[in-house]
Amino acid sequence: MDSQQFREFGKAAIDLVADYLDNIRNRDVLPSVEPGYLLKALPEDAPEQPEEWSDVLKDFNETIMPGVTHWHSPRFHAFYPTGSSYASIVGNILSDGLGVIGFSWMSGPACTELEVVTLNWLGKLLGLPEEFLNCSPGSGGGVIQGSASEATLVGLLAAKEKTVRRLMKVNPSMDEDEIKSRLVAYTSDQCNSSVEKAGLLGSMKMRLLKSDPDGRLRGETLKNAFDEDCAQGLIPCYVIANLGTTGTCAFDPLYELGPICNEQNVWLHVDAAYAGAAFICPEYRHLMKGVEFADSFDVNAHKWLCVNFDLSAMWVKNANDLINTFDVQRIYLSDIKTDTKIPDYRHWQIPLGRRFRSLKLWTVMRIYGAERLREHIRGQISLAQHFAKLVQSDERFLVEPEPAMGLVCFRLKAGDNITKRLLENVTERKEIFMVAATYRGRYIIRFVICSRLTTIDDVTYSWNKIKQEADLICSENIHVKAKMPALNRIDTVNNCEKSK
Incomplete structure (x- = not known):
């Protein structure tokens, strides 16, 4: 393929993507x-x-597209958002076109330094403490991880x-392998599966501590777990x-967990993958009260900030902790380079190579x-609140817990x-997509505002589909219960017969 064919193929692909998103409903x-x-x-x-290339696009439409789950459909309400925007797509094109592998400064000066700049920009927008930023006097800084x-x-x-x-510095006679076998990690029983998986990959026992009735890990619970493990010779x-x-x-x-971790020299990592993006809006920053106690903080820009996967922004207070862990020289x-404030990001991550991912964050922010x-995030939260009101208007349904962010x-x-x-x-009808969770032992359905294309009409459409299915199920249920003894059917009939 020569440059002329590339121009034709590329323009046709861009037209295809634009048409796809214009007509995704x-x-x-x-x-x-x-x-x-x-x-x-x-x-x-x-x-x-x-x-x-024309045959490739033809087969894409005929064989690939029929098997696609449409994550950016305004009626996709499962999991959490996955970011996308035309600005990010262009950033990806520029990154792929350059093909930089930026493991060191010399391998890609712009790749390294744009990452420093954009992570400082984003960290400031989120309101992170200065010590997390590369521009601070300390040794903190941000790095782009894949997820x-x-x-x-x-x-x-x-x-x-x-x-x-x-x-080992305190007691040089201690055995390194013995220490590692006694280390313990802690998180909430509400954590994402990837957190538990980190314990498996890192060969560290991971305790899932019971959350309170509202799904939060409390300081007292964490302190008790520390005390229990220390009494058994384990090391938080x-x-x-x-x-x-x-x-x-x-x-x-964090204001409860942080001081306990700091007192015990335990690393506190904050997983704010989805909701952390909302901290660019000052009215939500109270939710990260106590973040100054954390050692690391992560938010997925590829969820709620219109950046295409993959781009997870991680900040650390002391980058030397990463360098001491991952520095292997050849x-x-x-x-x-002589400027020590410019990082070699290969020491901040697991792989050696890295893509020029900051370009898509840069294009989106520009x-x-x-x-x-901010308007995007506030708008999606407003749409979630609208959906909650629709559900609450139907007495057969219960909204619980209280809606949070876009969920x-x-x-x-x-x-x-x-x-x-x-x-x-x-x-089964495939017109809208949601997934389940549990809350206080009850089965619940999660409805998330995911697509940047979602409007109030889309939310109403999705609610009508849910309501129609509820009408059918309740009608069938009443018919079945009518054949049961009266005392066994009263509750179900009452719940399903209320206003529709």
Whole structure:
């Protein structure tokens, strides 16, 4: 493919993407394919001869597109948002076009320094303490990881190394392997699965501590866990606090957890993957009260800040903790820079190579500006509040817990089984997509404002689909219960017969 063909192929692909997003409401959110459909549709072997780009796009439309779950549909309400914008797509194109592998300053000066600049920009917008920023007098700074999962693991490995060094400095006769076998990490039972996985990958015991009735990990619970483990000869090492849990978007009180961690020399990592983006709006910063006690903080710009996956922004108070953990030298990695404030990011992460990801953060922040990004987040929270009011207007439903950020959790009062059936039936129709969680032992449905394209009309559309399915289920349920003894059917009939 020469440059002229590239121009034609690229322009056609951009037109395809623009048309796709312009008309995304015409598609069901979920695909109507069976497992293995693509394995059967595509050849078993790679082509021997070059093929025309037009044929590639034709096959993309005919074979790939039918199997796509449309994450950016205004009716996609599952999980949490995945960011996307035309500004970010252009940033990705520029990054891919340059093809920089920026593991050291010399391998990509602009790649390294733009990351420093944009992470300082974003850190300031979030209101992070100055000691987390590269522009501070200390040794803090920001780095782009691939995901919050990576950030949690990086923090765990750094905490492990730092703890081992500290203990061996105090008592050089201690055995390193013995210390590592006694280290313990702690988090809430509401944590994301990736947090528990970090313990597996980092070979550290991970205790999932019971959260309070509102889904928060409290200081007293953490302190008791520390005391229990210390009494057994174990060593508290790492705590992951959640600012916006996956299930219900609960916020752990950093002001309770932080002082306990600091007193015990335990690394505190803050996982604010989704909700942390809202801190660019000053009215939500009270939710990170106590962040000054943290050692590391992470937010996924690729969730709520209109940046395409993958771009997870991680800040640390002391970058030397990462360097001491990941620094492996080779002569071919020698660099000539003399400014010690410019990082070699290969020492801040697990892989050696890294893409020029800061370009897409830069293009988004330039094209949107802080004001438009704040408008985006506030607008999505407003849409979630609108949905909550629609649900609360129907007496068959209950919204619980209180809506948080862009998430609304709800259930049918008639019980867990009928709520589960409602979600299953809605999912089977493929027109909207939600997932489940549990709250205080009850089965709930999560409704999240995900797509930047979502409008109030889309929210109303989704609610009508949910309501219609509830009408059908309750009608069927009343019919079945009518055949049961009166005392057994009163509650269900009453719950389902209320205003629709």
